[in-house]
Amino acid sequence: MDIHNIDVKEMxxxxxxxxxxxxxxxxxxxxxxxxxxFRANRxxxxxxxxxxxxxxxxxDFENYPxxxxxxxxxxxxxxxxxxxVESQGAGQKFELVAKEIEILGDSNAGDYVLQPKKMTPExxxxxxxxxxxxxxxxxVFRIRHAVAFAIHKYYNDNGYYYMHxxxxxxxxxxxxxxxxxxxxLDPDNAPKGEDGKVDYKQDFFGKATNLTVSGQLQAExxxxxxxxxxxxxPTFRAENSNTSRHLxxxxxxxxxxxxxxxxxxxxxxEDFSKYLIKYVLDNYPDDLKFxxxxxxxxxxxxxxxxxxxxxxxxxxxxxxxxxFERITYTEAVNILRSSKPYKKGRFEFDVEWGKDxxxxxxxxxxxxKFKKPxxxxxxxxxxxxFYMRLNDDEKTVAAMDVLFPGIGEVIGGxxxxxxLEFLQKRMAEMDIPEHExxxxxxxxxxxxxxxxxxxxxxxxMVQFITGMSNIRDVIPFPRxxxxxxx
RNA sequence: GCCUCUUUAGCUCAGCUGGUUAGAGCGCCGGACUGUUAAUCCGUAGGUCCAAGGUUCGAGUCCUUGAAGGGGCGCCA
Numbered sequence: 001m002d003i004h005n006i007d008v009k010e011m012x013x014x015x016x017x018x019x020x021x022x023x024x025x026x027x028x029x030x031x032x033x034x035x036x037x038f039r040a041n042r043x044x045x046x047x048x049x050x051x052x053x054x055x056x057x058x059x060d061f062e063n064y065p066x067x068x069x070x071x072x073x074x075x076x077x078x079x080x081x082x083x084x085v086e087s088q089g090a091g092q093k094f095e096l097v098a099k100e101i102e103i104l105g106d107s108n109a110g111d112y113v114l115q116p117k118k119m120t121p122e123x124x125x126x127x128x129x130x131x132x133x134x135x136x137x138x139x140v141f142r143i144r145h146a147v148a149f150a151i152h153k154y155y156n157d158n159g160y161y162y163m164h165x166x167x168x169x170x171x172x173x174x175x176x177x178x179x180x181x182x183x184x185l186d187p188d189n190a191p192k193g194e195d196g197k198v199d200y201k202q203d204f205f206g207k208a209t210n211l212t213v214s215g216q217l218q219a220e221x222x223x224x225x226x227x228x229x230x231x232x233x234p235t236f237r238a239e240n241s242n243t244s245r246h247l248x249x250x251x252x253x254x255x256x257x258x259x260x261x262x263x264x265x266x267x268x269x270e271d272f273s274k275y276l277i278k279y280v281l282d283n284y285p286d287d288l289k290f291x292x293x294x295x296x297x298x299x300x301x302x303x304x305x306x307x308x309x310x311x312x313x314x315x316x317x318x319x320x321x322x323x324f325e326r327i328t329y330t331e332a333v334n335i336l337r338s339s340k341p342y343k344k345g346r347f348e349f350d351v352e353w354g355k356d357x358x359x360x361x362x363x364x365x366x367x368x369k370f371k372k373p374x375x376x377x378x379x380x381x382x383x384x385x386f387y388m389r390l391n392d393d394e395k396t397v398a399a400m401d402v403l404f405p406g407i408g409e410v411i412g413g414x415x416x417x418x419x420l421e422f423l424q425k426r427m428a429e430m431d432i433p434e435h436e437x438x439x440x441x442x443x444x445x446x447x448x449x450x451x452x453x454x455x456x457x458x459x460x461m462v463q464f465i466t467g468m469s470n471i472r473d474v475i476p477f478p479r480x481x482x483x484x485x486x
Numbered sequence: 487g488c489c490u491c492u493u494u495a496g497c498u499c500a501g502c503u504g505g506u507u508a509g510a511g512c513g514c515c516g517g518a519c520u521g522u523u524a525a526u527c528c529g530u531a532g533g534u535c536c537a538a539g540g541u542u543c544g545a546g547u548c549c550u551u552g553a554a555g556g557g558g559c560g561c562c563a
Contacts, residue, residue, distance in 0.1 A: 043522045
């Protein structure tokens with residue numbers, strides 16, 4: 001705790017969370033934080049970010065100069081020394097009777113862009129430098145941290161190695177979407193080759209390079225040496241995606257496991273997902289409760305059919321207590337084709353074997369048919385990536401998607417094609433030159449083995465756990481087409 | 487990339503088939519009150535109606551173009 005205290009000469013600062021959990025009545029303490037509310041000139045709700053709950057500071061305003069009292073305003077930063085007593089009010093156990101108050105940072109309410117009232121997420125998105133001070137966003141970002149921590153804990157406790165795959169990649173065959181070019185050349189004066197195109201041989205790396213779209217191919221290198229590895233890092237897609245579920249810069253978790261088939265992969269995906277949810281349920285109940293109430297409050301003004309079927313915490317508990325539904329792509333197609341909305345022509349897109357399932361189909365399966373997370377496995381090979389293992393029917397590959405209610409695809413994974421000749425055939429069919437991935441092919445020539453893995457969209461998981469409807473509200477500084485402020 | 491909606495006070499919004507001085511709630515500010523929990527009560531101030539053109543005697547309201555934001559779809563995690 002000392003490490004947080006810059007004022008060692010006076011008194012150790014106690015964090016609000018610690019006061020609320022283990023405060024001793026009668027003790028003299030020093031707290032610092034931001035004013036969330038100042039009621040009746042007497043009651044300050046103080047929060048220092050250490051937890052969701054505030055400490056009530058009682059100010060006998062009669063004993064303080066009016067000038068000081070006026071400076072205690074919304075989100076001003078103060079330091080308070082006082083005595084902890086049992087609260088006379090009903091809303092809290094303890095309260096701090098102030099003996100000394102110091103203003104650390106003023107916040108003139110008339111000029112401040114935040115107000116002590118409900119503000120829309122869209123408005124707050126434009127004030128990203130302040131939005132973490134609100135109840136909603138501080139809860140979201142505490143939970144974001146919790147999920148990140150739980151990821152490392154899960155894999156460490158299960159014998160995985162955290163592997164750092166490159167952010168800048170020299171391979172443009174990862175096959176996961178449009179990439180951001182990385183170049184040190186002067187764009188206005190780039191050297192040109194004989195063909196008139198930019199000559200990247202003269203660029204920093206001696207070749208064209210991009211920001212990674214996935215660490216999977218490199219993670220396979222790790223898995224075929226260390227057995228079980230995972231990556232957790234930023235990933236970039238230059239797709240012009242304008243939705244509430246896409247970011248141009250997002251974080252992805254990619255475990256890769258040797259001696260694992262598609263069934264083991266699905267087991268891992270389910271167990272891992274449940275672990276993350278349970279970790280937040282166990283450790284951040286106050287933040288979750290607040291987010292749940294926030295949603296219930298918003299839904300009061302919505303028609304019934306647009307409301308969530310269950311409140312947030314109940315949804316999370318339901319997910320960890322029940323098995324995910326597992327169906328093959330072929331079964332999914334059959335179920336969809338015999339469904340009511342299909343027969344009544346309610347779907348915008350047709351369902352036909354060989355075509356990818358559309359969002360509306362996935363949503364129906366998850367939210368209407370099974371009412372829980374669904375894992376769809378064994379997709380037609382022609383709609384999936386080159387590295388996915390061909391099944392014995394030679395029509396499908398051992399690929400799976402985990403679909404969550406309200407979000408859709410949170411995880412996409414597969415058993416990898418470990419058989420060299422099958423992989424080469426697939427790459428040829430998809431026009432991927434072997435020299436681009438020579439090292440990837442060599443993994444199949446020397447000591448290859450069956451292995452599998454998946455990618456989980458970190459922000460999508462945080463979205464599911466927090467119930468936030470827009471992915472831009474679960475990452476501190478969202479990067480989306482046309483927007484890179486902050 | 488496509489479709490759609492929105493843009494009026496600091497914030498969230500209302501403003502009828504075009505018609506004088508532009509409305510509310512909350513917030514801010516001022517006052518009252520003081521054991522509050524989104525405190526309460528009273529009052530004041532605050533607006534180039536997103537921008538540029540156009541139609542009209544007259545435009546917040548209608549038309550065109552543009553900008554910003556939301557929602558949906560596609561692509562995916």
